[in-house]
Amino acid sequence: MESTPRTPAPEIRRGQIYRDVYVKRSPDRPALGEARLEKARISSGKLRFMDSSARDRAFSDGVFFLEIPAEVDVSAGDAFAQQFYCGPSAVPYGRFRTIGSDHFDDPLLGFHQRINQIEQFLLERRFWGTDYPPEIAALGEVLTRISQQVLCSVLAHVGISEQDWARATGGCSQSGGSYHLTFNHYRPAQEEIGLSSHKDDGFLTILRTTAPGLEVARGDHWEVVPADPDCFIINFGLAMEILTADSGTPVAAIMHRVSQQQNDRSSYGHFSSSGCLPGEDQGIYRYVQGVGLERICGSRELIDENDYEIYAGTEAPDTPASPLHITTEGGRG
Template sequence: MTAEARDLVPEIRRGKIYQDVYEKRSPDRPALGEARLERARAVGELLDFGGSKARDRAFRDGVFLLEIPDELDVSAGDAFARQFYQGPDAPPYGRFRDLASDHFGDPLLGFHQRINQIEQFLLERRFWAATYPPEITALGESLTRLSRQVLRSVLAAVGIPESDWRQATGGCSECAGSYHLTFNHYRPAHEDIGLNSHKDDGYLTILRTTAPGLEVSREEHWETVPTDPDCFIVNFGLSMEILTASSRLPVAAIMHRVARQREDRSSFGHFSSSGCLPGEDEGVYRYVHGSGLERVCGSRELIDENDYEIYAGTDAPDAAGATSRADGRPTGKGAHR
């Protein structure tokens, strides 16, 4: 890797990933206006932005709106997001509150309450069919196929040879990467920001939200993202930023956060990352013109180091339903979802 290319790669080490944007991450920096995002629709194997200028802007921003395909029903996901945290007295999805990380043998998965307002149910694809009701598994698989469509369109646009796509994306170009579904609830009674500012670790995130609260950092200031019930919000992550930084059209990883919520807010999202099943980490790569793919780090390494920067760990609720910690230090790993 050339010195110039190396300078563009985030340093995947604790305390270093965000070293150039720590000031921007301060929760005291308010949002200044509304983000006007580019809008695309999925047509065949491609994304249609209505022109290359809009496409290039979306890639530089690291975020855009994607019209929800007519054949993709999001209603079950919306219902799950509204119920999963309520407990078994709220059928059919409230029972998932009782499935914590020990049920799956992975500290990233299951139900978690964070030190921010967010509480989540996060599950990796290999557990979907055995854990979720059929309608939620079907939603996850539909989003996986949509993610592949978006990703392949991006790879073609930035000029990475198709023969390198599978290795470059850890299988995501073939629906064979690591995928997570997260369902999120923001607790208005919990005094904190909705979710700390961060970049996602993977290639891209498909987010469904119908309530305001999401904010993005563009052009040196924060902006609110307007809600559109007919669109997903697609944002790119660190793996995509690393992969494309030396390409003809670099794609940014957008820094985003959720503002303090005064009312209940729910959302759900789908994450595409390089394959990192136990013992089968496919790694994160940079594409350098003239020399091809160069490995930067492990996929799980990127996830773990980024999570540490986003959360101060996961707290168990006390008897009153609030979270607490004795010394303010991390008690476990988060999952920046």
Template sequence: MTDTAQEAQQGRAGDRLALPVAEVDAGALRFATSGDTERALGIGAFHVAVPEDLDVRPGLEFCRTFYQPRGDDPTDRHRGHREHGHPASKLGYEDRPDQVEQLQLESFLWQEYLPDEVTAVLRRMRQLTLEILYGVFDAVRVPETDRDLITGGARQDTGLCYTTVNHYRSGLSDRAGIVEHSDSGFITTICTDQPGYEILHEGRWLPVRERPGHFTVNLGDAFRVLTRKLPRPVTAVYHRVPELRPEAGVPDRSSCTVYMGPRYDMPLYQYDAEGNLREYQNFRDFSVKKAGKLGYDFHSRV
């Protein structure tokens, strides 16, 4: 039995879910065994080792400051994002109905709105996320010739790629930390500083066993739709963070992510049972309907 399989058994027994573990080596996504790959696709989530040359601390430090007032320094890019407006972005700051307030910015705007050291972290995470995305395409045998069309040009950064910077406001009671949901796009790479992430697994909400030095990767609805009729379908992981409560001496939970998905002006695609690629639904329409079900307004500028 592999270490990951042993951890999975122990995780279920202790009501904590141990996710499969992978690394990106020379641009390729590698799990220890084919069984770990199958389990990752079935859960829709796994851990990926943080590359040795990536220091995520500037990103997490930004999570703890972005919502604070800017003060007297007009050049301060660490603070003041709640009031900024980010006019070039179709996303920007959002005060959600759960505990999260978040800043979402498209990848082509990182340099314009974010501190240089934060942009550097996100660009490295973006490259890693792209390599993971293509590794999952390899695992489910999506032809190389279809990938630019399906993603809207992820390799060229003409698909939809953005960061979400999250501050969990533990002082807001009687709310979920973040409401249960699946991500709409293909993939989200998550960097966080505290536990709290839970997955709906085999009918039960289970906290995920934290793995220091690793990102958590979510697979989303675009993958579920694309592969649903293929021999190796991908699960869109249903996940949440339950209500977080203030704890003396412990800062609020923070996380930052890199998300990749289709553009809102293009369709989701799906393979039929014969392996032919067909248009499924406009991605914006899909996203608007989903946002309504989750109880929040879709981005008004999209």
């Protein structure tokens, strides 16, 4: 009996991650129509779709709507996203504009302005309790729980043995991975795309947005994602795509971007990645049927190489753009 051909291991290096989609990444390719995404909900701690066909389409697309659970209050996050970039005169959250990466001794964290329209404030989970206001830290923990529920539902569907979940996900199946809570503002004065096309590097992203602007590449064209204030947008990233590519039911990483914005636009996202603290890099794996888990690369390596494909550099507030240094986690749109 012939064995099923194995999917070639991905090349996590510059110029290779997006080698099959470079044409689609051109900002000159317009969005054609509205994305009709599947919708799911969390029930009894598990991800539920209307039926198996809807689930399969969502996993194949790499993106879907998730109904915001009734007990989740998103209002504090909305307020933070609308104010963090305004400066200290805007109370209570405007002061976060002045908190840069030097405050955390980590070039990834704090306030950043990008070369696109986007400016951000982002913190890794270990700083939530000390540096985010209590209501924002609490929101981050709620989103971490939702992320775990979605992730474990996917792992069970794909068929990975539960005893391998923690290693396969760098701790995310037990809410012990690396998590970032990121707030975004799009500056209409910048005559550029909102955020360049990319795939996120982690397992999954929970995005909260109430205004149009997000676009996704499905099939051979781009589509506009409608804003639904009653839903989060869930999109899968490269770590999930790599993990499941050689399974019986691969899950796609969706390429997405934000179109050029003519008005102020804010959003926020929660990102789940394999643990990657210095000296504790838990690695990126793929699951091979009949073989088990194979290590592909380091968690930080995936982040850095993906970043290179997304940003041409970052700049400190009110200073010219500097040359690229691979220090910022990509795709926080």
